Amino acid sequence: MTKSQLSRRRFLQFSGSAMGLVALAACAPAVAPAETGGGEAAAAPSGETMVDSANPLWVILDIDFHDTYNEYTQKALTDYVAAQGWPLELADSQGFAAGSGETERLAAAVQAGDPPDLVRHTLSTELLHSLDLIQPMTDVVEEIEAVYGAAAPFLRQIKVFEDQWWSVPYHQRAGGGYYRKDAFDAIGVDLQTIRTYDKLFEAALESFDSGTVWLGYHGQPVWGWQQHHQSHQDWLGRWLAG
Incomplete structure (x- = not known):
């Protein structure tokens, strides 16, 4: 693996250990199976799809009401990716959705075979999972918990289904x-x-x-x-x- 290449799956693991609580809530959607000429569904690409100059890491960040929070998380992400020499395509959720609902836009991107790699948002993990838009992230969460301790019990109620974490918790509002x-x-x-x-x-x-x-x-x-x-x-x- 060259410095400019990495698997998308390993990026999530690297970011979880190196960025800690700044690690993005990963949604890494799986590409929907495409119909082949014989009428059989082709296998979806694995989570080990490589990031390279032709396939930059595509990250979507939601826009928080706190400007300095947005600036901090965006800088942490871009600095980390730049230090690794990885190509990055960064967008905010408002620009990505462009007037449509984020969930609908994500579903369309998955069906088109061109989903973003990571999404930081407060979207319903349960809904995204039920629509088959995301991949299990248990291994990434376990790596983060090994360093920072267990996630809040409430987060398990809204992010764990079928005994798997389907998004990575890293941020909680003080409610x-x-x-x-x-x-x-x-x-x-x-x-x-x-x-x-x-x-x-x-x-x-x-x-x-x-x-x-x-x-x-x-x-x-x-x-x-x-x-x-x-x-x-x-x-x-x-x-x-x-």
Whole structure:
């Protein structure tokens, strides 16, 4: 293998180990079988298809609302690829879709036998898998987890099907509820066992009465629980605090 050539599969593995949390969420779609003259389906190209000057690595990145995030991930990718001497065709999802839905455009590219190699997006892994647009990525995820630890359990629910990872998780938004485990440990409460709001309120109240003071998203005191919403309103924290 020359420096200017690599398999697309190995690129995913290299990027996972070298780029770490910057590694792209890989969607590496498989090419749909084409009809041969005899009416039989031809075998789809393997994941070892080589990248060379005639077949540059084709990567599509979504456009995040945070400009510096876009700049950082694009630079990390282009710098890494350039250092290896690999040809790269980089596009953003808006330009790729050009007014159509991303999933539909990806499906069309796969059916045409010219799919992108990697896609970073928040598209539904389950949908892409059900449409047979992506390849299993378990080996890549296992390499990354060996270095950085296991992915969040929730990600398994939305990216693992048929006991295989179908996309590579590397980025999670800071959504959901948060609490300080040490504060609840101090009163002997395992918050993971609480599943109703009334019990949550009682635990938060006990934590507050024990002397723990909490600060919410905007600095308001709350009782042991904080919910970040896109509206930036800590409404659950306000509710718990009365």
